[in-house]
Amino acid sequence: MRPNRRLFLGGLAALALPRPSWADAGSPAWLAAAKEGEDYCLHGLSESGESLFALPLPARGHAAAAHPEKPLAVAFARRPGTFALVIDCVTGAETHRFSPPPGRQFNGHGAFSADGRVLYTSEVVAEGSEGRVGIWETEGFTRMGEYASGGIGPHDLKLLADGRLIIANGGIQTDPTDRSKLNIETMRPNLTLISKGGTVLEQVTLPDLHQASIRHLVLTATGVAFAMQWEGDPAEVVPLLGHWVPGQAPEHYAAPEGEAERMKGYAGSIARASDGRLAISSPKGGVVQVFDAQGQFLATHARADVCGLAALGPGFVTSDGAGGICALDEGLRPLAKLDLAWDNHMVAL
């Protein structure tokens, strides 16, 4: 079935439009990296969790960035990343592949500008983990430049509508060759707001939670919600979700006692539903926790090795290490299951 569908969709798009748009892409709703046997791959998924295309990855993937208009996306290697693949989401074919310049490593996330002409990538200087934002044009994906991310070990980054950028500097210095953490006692993560030109406009830290690595972001109506990973004493239970409106102090959204512990100090992904609810996932705890838009805890949902999260309908969708894709609203409802392990993120297209 799959090749036929792909052929059909590809053929249709080629006939109908010289420059296909997202509407022609057979509606892959998400991109998700996976491990299939011993191989790594990337799937385009429909809203029912069906795989519309799959392509091999040279190594383990992490997240991706979707072009705002054209049906193309860039998938990033897991940090320390050496590759990014540009994917035609109509055919599922890889159209470009690019690498960070010498001495830089991709950190798994990136974002397109609103007009799609520029791609920003989260990077580190390999020695020392100083953060950089890589700037790429998107015709041939050549590098145009870079600027400082404003911290150590940046991870996720998001573009605001006006072109300013918010980046989560996770604060962790890692060994350039493996992933060992070198500065847990002194780490100091931050959220940084950067102008289109690369000037740091504002920066906030978490004084009480300097060992909470800020890693993943989702835009909200007024700012950005952030998910954290606790590197301090595991016996200490800390909030793993927060919200920052530039110009104000960041707020923490805490789950109540008895529920907070279930996250095991680790939030792996974050998503925002159409009604403003926020969800964070913990593969280590095998749970997703949902909060309302004001940060009130709503519920914990259990699913082993769950990590990928995105919005779906009125609620969310999850992916997990057992190959499951589940809808999540009042409860978890399995949509599909493949014989593979879904990796950290589901990226909405």
Next chain:
Amino acid sequence: MRALLLTLALLAAPARADIAEAVQDHILPGMAKLQASAETLRDAGNTCDTKALQDGFHATYDAWMAVQHLHLGPTEEEGRGLAVLYWPDPKGMGAKAQMALLKGDPAKLEPEAFAEQSVAARGLLALERLIYPEKPLPADPCPLIAATTADLARVTGEIAAGWQDYAQLLTTAGEPGNTAFLSRTEARQALFTQLAAGLETLNDGRIGRPLGSFEAPHPERAEARASGRSLRNITLALSALRDFTESLTPDAPQTLAAFDAAIAQAEAMDDPILAGITEPQGRLKLEILAQSVTRLRELALSEVAPEMDVGIGFNSADGD
């Protein structure tokens, strides 16, 4: 005839044995014993007889150690597991909250109000502070003891009852309508994860927290020192995980032998509250035990996991 058919069915489908046996032989009996011992302890709480309380405390703690590695379903929901045992508590939140209860409004000791108190102020270690006090208590502890033991009986009763239903989800994994476990592999994976995680948390927690570093050992961080249970809990955790492993697969000889060796090491330590780890000899023994547990986890992954056709969770194994 029925027995024969059942035997044949089991022979024909050996993969079914692991889930059903773990449930029947390990999980449900353990939960029933936990509930029963907590009920006996509650009765002792009503009389406030010290000897009966201490006996009941140890029996309930022992029963908890037999199932505490099962961080699933009803044990995890509503903070129940934490309400049985809140440890570690590095900031001493439990003692502070409990002191307020001891000297405060008796209405807070009514069952419904008490159930709303912090998990740090409830459970086995809360009871330990009352029946093995380090210094004289500022008020009569009997009302708080009665409330604490009644709450333990309630919570363990909920855990045991919840596990009856959750066990059904495990044994019917992959069947239509079971949205908790979409395949039998998922149920086996969930069980194996408890084994691997149980070994990891034993090393990080009960062994690792007191062990600290060579320069800075922390015997005061050991679990349940006042009642002299620190080493006993380590031994019991190992025995429980051994029993669990045996129920999961009959074919893990290396892992079971390594469990036996580790249990023997623990039993030979003769250091009930790990006070000896400040001396090089005593420390070495606990370090060797820690290495044995590390090795046990590796064996579980290399021997038990393939037998069960599972692995370690892809996303939970490392972070990003």
